[in-house]
Amino acid sequence: MFVSRLSLTDFRSYAGALVVPGPGFVVLTGENGAGKTNVLEAVSLLSPGRGLRGATLTEMARSTGPGGFAVAARLTPPFPVATDGSIDIGTGSTASAPERRQVRINGASASANALSEWLSILWLTPAMDRLFTEGASGRRRFLDRLVLALAPGHAIHAARYEAAMRARNKLLGEERPDRDWLAALEARMAEHGAALAETRAATVGALAERLAAAPEGPFARAGLMLEGWSGGDLASALAGGRARDAAAGRTLVGPHRVDLRVTHLGKGQAAERCSTGEQKALLLGIVLAHADLVADEAGRRPILLLDEVAAHLDPSRRAALFERLAGGGGQVWMTGTERSLFEAIGEATWLAVRDGTIHAL
Known part of the structure; x- marks a missing residue:
């Protein structure tokens, strides 16, 4: 369309x-x-x-x-x-x-x-020139936009995970939080968090494979990998970290802490250490490869x-x-x-x- x-x-x-x-x-x-x-x-x-x-x-x-x-x-x-x-x-x-x-x-x-x-819609703006040098939140948003084009249900899992996490954070701020309600929220976070981790890993894996196999050209080839929480028993990790999270005022483990790490394959160098021009080329190369991937796997070009x-x-x-x-x-x-x-x-x-x-x- x-x-x-x-x-x-x-x-x-x-x-x-x-x-x-x-x-x-x-x-x-x-x-x-x-x-x-x-x-x-x-x-x-x-x-x-x-x-x-x-x-x-x-x-x-x-x-x-x-x-x-x-x-x-x-x-x-x-x-x-x-x-x-x-x-x-x-x-x-x-x-x-x-x-x-x-x-x-x-x-x-x-x-x-x-x-x-x-x-499926994907964009590049001048503000994204700082994507590789600023905090991980911008890279997560970029990653989730890539995932959404291949897995439309990803947005629903992300919304439900965030809603459960906000409710848990609020509950942890109470003097005597309801343990059963905490366990229910943590189970919900674990369910939707597992779905987020699965679709992110699948997208990054498929895109990284495509970029690695691409011939050298005018746009830099990027290496991609996920860093941070990538699965496991999230419900148990959340239950065990309640005191720590209450003291911090936020949840410190889960897929909302994942980062997308990018490297310049031709130079073997982290994207954040590349020149501004190289970073632009890396980002553009990712977007172009992703558009091809979506066209092949989802049958529609973003x-x-x-x-x-x-x-x-x-x-x-x-x-x-x-x-x-x-x-x-x-x-x-x-x-x-x-x-x-x-x-x-x-x-x-x-x-x-x-x-x-x-x-x-």
């Missing part, structure tokens, strides 16, 4: 906007601050989670609007079908409940996690959102990137300040963004 129609209402800088893109490249150009990334963020909300900025719903609503916002899209199969085959999905919030996310699929209310049944990616590549690497993306197929949204950066693409949906408006070129 690709986004064949995108409508924004009171979202970020847009009072209202309508985009009708094709199934391949979608290129948005405009000055810095024009609102290009806002469009990518809107597309990213068509999947579970808080989008590519990780913002709250109130931050997404137009500051001068009535409160609340709406992002609506039509998803269309990339091939002719006997019937229309299109799906209408939407998400947003209302002025009366600005922090409550609402999702509709073909007009019916649904959970945000249900969106993963229809679309939508890619690449924010300002062309500006950081030399002409030969830009050409190699466009050729790789065109060969893989699927819908790819890209932003840049100048159209000249994308001339090597060929056919695309060209959009100019300026002052909260979007115009087809």
Whole structure:
């Protein structure tokens, strides 16, 4: 499925906007601050989670609007079908409940996690340039986005694990916590934690194998491995660590403490010790390999959102990137300040963004 129609209402800088893109490249150009990334963020909300900025719903609503916002899209199969085959999905919030996310699929209310049944979306933004040098939480979010494309149920397990962990942390803060209730919460964490560990390990293993077997090319090959808790009797570990966790005010063992470690295979060096350019190349190589993996294993290519990616590549690497993306197929949204950066693409949906408006070129 690709986004064949995108409508924004009171979202970020847009009072209202309508985009009708094709199934391949979608290129948005405009000055810095024009609102290009806002469009990518809107597309990213068509999947579970808080989008590519990780913002709250109130931050997404137009500051001068009535409160609340709406992002609506039509998803269309990339091939002719006997019937229309299109799906209408939407998400947003209302002025009366600005922090409550609402999702509709073909007009019916649904959970945000249900969106993963229809679309896989992955993105790269300039803010992710620090992914390898900052804390593990950002890498876990990136990892879970990779996993979600192959295992849509991953989001449900993650949500239920987090809910049980929050309840346990709160209970441990009480003077005399109910031991039976703690045991029940720990059993729930163990159940969903095992599912998280299994899908993460499977995704990292398959992606690492694909990257290791890939020929040398313009983008660095990454080695991947998980570090931290990887299984075992989590319920017993949690029960045995209650006093420690109560003193710390948080749970100190479990899949929420896992880290994704990345190395530059060509140099045998940890990603955090590589140059900024090498880190960008590693990240881009992971995303491209993952898109191929999803296409092969899940039968659908994820939508890619690449924010300002062309500006950081030399002409030969830009050409190699466009050729790789065109060969893989699927819908790819890209932003840049100048159209000249994308001339090597060929056919695309060209959009100019300026002052909260979007115009087809």
